[in-house]
Amino acid sequence: MQERDIPAVLAIQEESYAAAVLEDEAVIRSRLAACPELAWVAEDAEGVCAYLFAYQSRLGRITPLDGEFEPHAEADCLYLHDLAVARRAGGRGIGPALVRRNLQQAQAARLRYSALVSVQDSAEFWSRQGYRAHDGLEPQQADNLASYPIPALYMVRNLHP
Template identity: 80%
Template sequence: MQERDIPAVLAIQEQSYAAEVLEDEAVIRSRLATFPQLAWVAEDDEGVCAYLFAYHSRLGKVTPLDGEFCTDGEADCLYLHDLAVAGRAAGRGIGPALVRHNLQQAGAAQLRYSALVSVQDSTGFWSRLGYEAHDELDPPQAGNLASYQIPAVYMVRDLHQ
C-alpha cells in the first residue's frame, strides 16, 4: 500500500462496513505509517479493489476501534486489523489471497499466532481460513472488543498447526 492508495481504501471501507465501525482518514494513514510492510492492496483493471492492514502484536491483545497499532517487543501474533474487498471484486478469492500473503510474512517472522476481530457476520469466512473464536479475554481486552459497538468476535489461528 502507498499513500496514493488511501482514497481508494477509504472508499472501499465505506462501501464495506457499517457506519459504527468506519475509521477516519487520519487513523488509516497512521496504520500505514506504523506498519507499511504489513499494509497491502490488491488491484484490478479499475484500480485498488481490496486492502488489508496488519501488525505484530501479542495473543489476547485486541486493538480497539480507532486504536493505535502498538508495537510489542515480544510479539507472538500477526494481528489482522482490517480486510475489505470492493463489491466489484467479491468472489474472486482476493481477500483470502491477501490473508495468505500476510500469513507467509508471519511465518518468516516466526510468529506463532494470527488474530483478528470478526464483525458483520464474517466468522464463517474467517473459520474457512483456519481461525476460531477465542473467548478468553481479560477485562481490558474485552472492553476493547466492545468498542466496536456492533457484534464482534475475537478469533485466533495457531500458525504452527
C-alpha cells in the same frame, strides 16, 4: 500499500462496513505509517480493489476501534485489523489471497498465532481461513472488543501446528 492508495482504501471501507465502524482518514494513515510492510492492497483493471492492515502483536491483545496500532517488541501474533474487498471484486478470492500473503510474512517472522476481530457476520469467512473463536480475554482486552458498537468476535489461528 502506498499513500496514494488511501482514497481508494477509504472508498472500499465505506462500501464494506457499517457506518458505526468506519475509521477516518487520519486513523487509516496512522495504520499505514505504523506498519507499512504489513499493509497490502490488491489491484484490478480499475485500480485498488481490496486492502488489508496488520501488525505484530501478542495473543489476546485487541486493538480497539479507532485505536492506535501498538506493535509489540516480543510479538507472537500477527493481528489482522482490517480486510475489505470492493463489491466489484467480490468472489475472486482476493481477500483470502491477501490473508495468505500476510500469514506467509508471519510465519517467516516465526510468529505462532494470527488473530483478528470479526465483525458483520464475517466469522464464517474467517473460519474458512483457519480462525476459531477465542475466549478468556483479560478485562482490558474485553473492553477493547466492546469498543466495536456492533457484534464482534475475537478469533485466533495457530500458525505452527
